[in-house]
Amino acid sequence: MEYIFQITQYDTDDLEDEVAAALEKQLEIYSRKRFLAMWRFVDRNNSRRASQKVIKKRTILRNIYGILLTVMGIFLLVPGLIDPKELLLPLIAGIISMIIGVGCIWPWRRKSNRKFHKIAEELLSGIRKSLDETSDTSLLVRFTEEGMSLLNNSMIAYQDFHTIIDAKNIFFLVWLDKVTILQKKDLVEESQEAFLAFLEEMTGLQRIIVNSGIS
Known part of the structure; x- marks a missing residue:
């Protein structure tokens, strides 16, 4: 069985919300x-009716959480997202280098939304x-039983x-420390559901569905 995506130009405005949502979901995972x-603490205390004591603990936890992730080096290097010399790999970017220091993102939801949208836009x-520059x-x-074949024929x-994210118009696939973003409209002939079922079977992963916006 083979599933082929024939890559066409990406509409940045239409896809920005979906990529931002996928980035946030991947960061959570x-x-x-x-x-x-x-x-476990966040989930246990993530209720609407939280006491002031719980809210205070949650704020402290989020601050510690952000510092730890920042120290781990999860930050955005915009110039390094796409190397102009690697025109045959326009769909690949280091997932770790795509996400700005979570110490600046996670604790404040409104600010988080802007940050993820900025990353998605870039x-x-x-x-x-x-894609404009390649001839x-x-x-x-291509997706075969052997694996995913990229634009430079690497397998x-x-x-x-690691992750299969299913958004409205894209598949957001995380592998090793990289991500491949495929537009659903670029899938040739076969159905999207059949492709997802095949991918789940081959990877042993379950798809994660995200909405077109930060949830």
Whole structure:
């Protein structure tokens, strides 16, 4: 079985909300794996009717949480998102280098929304620029039983996949420390549901559905 995406230009305005939502969801997944105790506390106390004492503890926890993630080096290096010399890989960016220091993002929801949208805007603009600059008019990403074949013919094994995010118009696929963003409209012939079922079977992962905006 083979699933092929024939890459077309990305509409940055239409996709920005979805990429921002996917980035936030991936950050939550990443952090939950590394800070289990803190997330258990957040989940346990994440109720609307929280006492002042609980709110105070939650604020302290979030501050500590942000500092830890910042120290771990989760920050955005916009110039490094897309290397102009790597025109055959416009869909790939280091997921770790895409996310700005969470110490500036997580504690304040309104500020968080702006930050994730800024990251999404920069990422999509970089992809759009790279596609504009390449002379190859037949850019394909293939999924076979062997793995995901990228634009430079490199093969990514399914065992290296970490996350499958399903948004309204895109598939946001995280593998190793990178991400591939594919537009659903670029899937050739086969159905989107069949592709997702195939990907889930090959990777052993379950899709995560996100809405078109920061939830």
